[in-house]
Amino acid sequence: MTVSTKRGRRRIRAAHAVRERVQRERAEFTSAYGRATTTPERFYAAAKALFRAVASKKALPNPADAERRVETVTGLLVQLADELLTAQETKADNTIRAEQKRIERRERRRNRECRTHQERPAGPLPAA
Structure with a gap:
């Protein structure tokens, strides 16, 4: 296995991990936002999702x-x-x-x- 193949596989694993994290965070956001009954609760759900989304600049x-x-x-x-x-x-x-x-x-x-x-x-x- 060549170095470029190993690097490519690492990138694929990393991309899969990012995708799984994003899907999990999206599901958590959708659930929290759906459960929210007040404006402050909806704001908190959206702010938390935004914070988590921008926390990892490498994945943007x-x-x-x-x-x-x-x-x-x-x-x-x-x-x-x-x-x-x-x-x-x-x-x-x-x-x-x-x-x-x-x-x-x-x-x-x-x-x-x-x-x-x-x-x-x-x-x-x-x-x-």
Whole structure:
């Protein structure tokens, strides 16, 4: 057996291994995505599949193109993460302010009621 024949057989075995891995990962993705009932679950299934697909650059047919596309998706994800986190922070700030105002109103009302009870004269009310 020549060196080129051995090399060719190694490449064939490696290609079979890649194909089996890809088929297994595709089946896992399809199953996880199909089971997902919420948007975050579907996102996680897709992100996990994407991560696993680009983890092995040697198996990609065009690594430069794949890397460019992954960079584009990554940029969009960073932008989305920033928007979502900003929105969550704003909502939390609004909730804090609203609750603080509600507590202050309740305390003012309670203080007013306490003063009203203290200002009443003690003893029986005068007859009219």
